[in-house]
Amino acid sequence: MSLYLITVLTNICLFSFIALSAYLILIVGEVSFGQQAFFGIGAYSLAIFFVYFDFSIISSIFFGMLICFCLALFLSLLTIKLSGLYFAMATLAFAEVFRLSMNLVRFPIEKEGRATGLNGPEGFENIRWIFENNIDPLGFFYITLITLTILVISLFILERSFIMKNARIVGKDIILAQSLGIRPRPYRVFFIGTAGAISGLGGALFALANTYIEPAMFGMMLGVHSLAYTIIGGLGLPIGPLLGVFIDIGLLESIRFLSEYRMIIFGGLVAIILIFYPEGIISPRIASRIKRLFFNKGL
Amino acid sequence: MEFLQTCIDGLLFGSAYSLLALSFSLLFGVMKRINLAFGSTLLLSAVFSLWIDSLFSIGIFGIFFLMIASSALINIYVEKLCFYPHSGKYGATVSMISSFAIWMQLDEMSSFLLPDRTASFPSFLPDSFFLKDLFIRIDQLFLFLIAVFMTSIFFYVLYKTNYGLLLRGVSFDGELAKKLGVNSGKISSFAFAFSGIFGAIAAFLILSTESQVTPFFGFWCTLKGLVAMMLGGIGSLPGAIIGGLFLGLVESNVINYLGAEYRDICTYLILLFILVVKPGGIMGSALLRDERAASERI
Numbered sequence: 270m271s272l273y274l275i276t277v278l279t280n281i282c283l284f285s286f287i288a289l290s291a292y293l294i295l296i297v298g299e300v301s302f303g304q305q306a307f308f309g310i311g312a313y314s315l316a317i318f319f320v321y322f323d324f325s326i327i328s329s330i331f332f333g334m335l336i337c338f339c340l341a342l343f344l345s346l347l348t349i350k351l352s353g354l355y356f357a358m359a360t361l362a363f364a365e366v367f368r369l370s371m372n373l374v375r376f377p378i379e380k381e382g383r384a385t386g387l388n389g390p391e392g393f394e395n396i397r398w399i400f401e402n403n404i405d406p407l408g409f410f411y412i413t414l415i416t417l418t419i420l421v422i423s424l425f426i427l428e429r430s431f432i433m434k435n436a437r438i439v440g441k442d443i444i445l446a447q448s449l450g451i452r453p454r455p456y457r458v459f460f461i462g463t464a465g466a467i468s469g470l471g472g473a474l475f476a477l478a479n480t481y482i483e484p485a486m487f488g489m490m491l492g493v494h495s496l497a498y499t500i501i502g503g504l505g506l507p508i509g510p511l512l513g514v515f516i517d518i519g520l521l522e523s524i525r526f527l528s529e530y531r532m533i534i535f536g537g538l539v540a541i542i543l544i545f546y547p548e549g550i551i552s553p554r555i556a557s558r559i560k561r562l563f564f565n566k567g568l
Numbered sequence: 569m570e571f572l573q574t575c576i577d578g579l580l581f582g583s584a585y586s587l588l589a590l591s592f593s594l595l596f597g598v599m600k601r602i603n604l605a606f607g608s609t610l611l612l613s614a615v616f617s618l619w620i621d622s623l624f625s626i627g628i629f630g631i632f633f634l635m636i637a638s639s640a641l642i643n644i645y646v647e648k649l650c651f652y653p654h655s656g657k658y659g660a661t662v663s664m665i666s667s668f669a670i671w672m673q674l675d676e677m678s679s680f681l682l683p684d685r686t687a688s689f690p691s692f693l694p695d696s697f698f699l700k701d702l703f704i705r706i707d708q709l710f711l712f713l714i715a716v717f718m719t720s721i722f723f724y725v726l727y728k729t730n731y732g733l734l735l736r737g738v739s740f741d742g743e744l745a746k747k748l749g750v751n752s753g754k755i756s757s758f759a760f761a762f763s764g765i766f767g768a769i770a771a772f773l774i775l776s777t778e779s780q781v782t783p784f785f786g787f788w789c790t791l792k793g794l795v796a797m798m799l800g801g802i803g804s805l806p807g808a809i810i811g812g813l814f815l816g817l818v819e820s821n822v823i824n825y826l827g828a829e830y831r832d833i834c835t836y837l838i839l840l841f842i843l844v845v846k847p848g849g850i851m852g853s854a855l856l857r858d859e860r861a862a863s864e865r866i
Contacts, residue, residue: 355843537670537673543662543669547653548662
């Protein structure tokens with residue numbers, strides 16, 4: 270494979286993580302504009318643990334995910350009364366506070382003769398794990414692909430369990446859920462927390478792949494893009510968000526020869542896709558049809 | 569005195585936020601949806617008018633009227649493509665994402681018409697004067713007066729005309745209005761066009777006080793309008809005005825006492841705090857309660 274293709278595929282895998290986190294939140298019926306914050310927190314905490322404290326890479330990723338999980342739990346408990354636009358704006362405010370405060374934190378250090386560390390808008394340079402371990406782009410692509418596959422398989426297992434079914438009912442109709450004896454709030458809190466952790470995992474891998482992160486990477490655009498991926502792909506199966514990312518990045522790269530007009534075409538195309546597939550390409554209806562085909566029974 | 573000066577600056581600039589929040593609030597009140605493409609519509613109309621001006625030199629009034637017309641037309645385009653086909657509870661999310669896609673599209677078109685990244689925007693009344701020790705820019709004062717005037721027109725249209733009555737009817741209960749013979753599609757197009765006109769006037773005034781257009785103007789409009797609307801309270805028109813003025817006051821005071829880099833952090837912290845403590849915003853708590861009561865009845 271050419272280097273260019275590998276980079277594109279790695280990017281597709283990395284952005285799939287944040288799309289999957291948006292997917293989990295949409296399942297419990299909320300819209301979050303703030304998943305980019307957890308992506309960023311994952312990236313920054315990996316960098317901090319790895320560069321400042323010399324943790325091993327696995328434990329850095331683990332602690333990054335743990336921090337994201339705790340912060341997402343905290344945010345979801347804080348906003349427990351909010352829903353709809355109120356929740357979306359609260360998460361957006363949280364994400365922007367994180368991003369803007371990262372612009373103000375400066376704590377540069379020098380390590381092995383290279384400038385690194387938190388440095389405000391100039392970003393965090395020289396996270397040199399892939400160079401220290403001689404991992405070529407193809408190797409890193411396999412790492413992200415394997416992590417993503419494990420994640421998607423565990424989401425599929427979750428899909429077969431009662432947790433996901435109950436969560437879908439909560440997202441569809443809270444009153445129906447309550448009258449079936451499902452308490453909505455634990456589901457909501459748990460799913461938002463898990464989504465934060467998944468996004469953090471993606472962010473950590475993103476920081477490793479890029480070796481450089483800056484606050485401007487985690488702006489509102491990233492969060493809304495992740496929502497768009499999920500909506501285009503559909504909420505039926507965990508494959509949906511991946512399909513959305515693939516359509517966006519893959520299609521955008523493949524119409525690169527039209528580079529000047531590509532956003533004009535692509536924006537209109539997405540709007541038209543959404544007119545014909547308002548529930549996404551893999552909508553819950555199609556998903557249950559697929560399940561019936563494979564498992565010979567419905568939901 | 570310094571505090572008074574800061575407050576005056578804040579209020580004068582906050583009136584621009586109020587106008588943006590009002591046009592947002594109109595759409596949200598009627599459609600119960602967010603139009604993320606709102607800011608880029610304004611950007612595209614401004615850039616388009618400047619482009620026409622560079623070809624035919626239509627003058628400042630030409631730019632003004634062209635901006636209003638093009639913004640209304642683009643808003644109707646957004647409505648037909650993103651909001652008209654989607655209905656229902658899930659439709660709110662879908663139309664938001666759809667309008668986000670159109671936002672990208674419109675931004676790209678604007679960057680076509682704006683190859684140098686920035687363009688100067690014609691400004692009028694560039695003088696300023698001192699009232700005793702207070703420094704007041706005439707164009708900002710003018711912006712403030714226009715904001716007051718426009719707001720009264722806004723209220724007149726909503727509460728005294730037939731269209732306003734229909735609008736409020738659709739906003740109150742879309743289904744019921746449909747059954748009573750209101751053409752709700754036409755009304756929502758009207759609401760979009762109206763909010764486009766309103767937004768275009770706001771954008772014209774803001775741009776002529778700033779006297780330049782940058783590609784970030786669209787994003788800025790969307791974000792500030794949303795934040796001001798949420799601060800004041802969703803769907804409440806007086807709330808939108810108060811939210812905008814409050815946002816202006818907060819920003820100018822933070823810039824003065826803490827520094828410019830803390831401006832946005834403080835804005836978002838206040839927004840988060842208000843959402844957590846008093847989710848309805850400054851004015852909209854009753855609205856939130858009604859909405860919740862409506863959604864929780866069985």
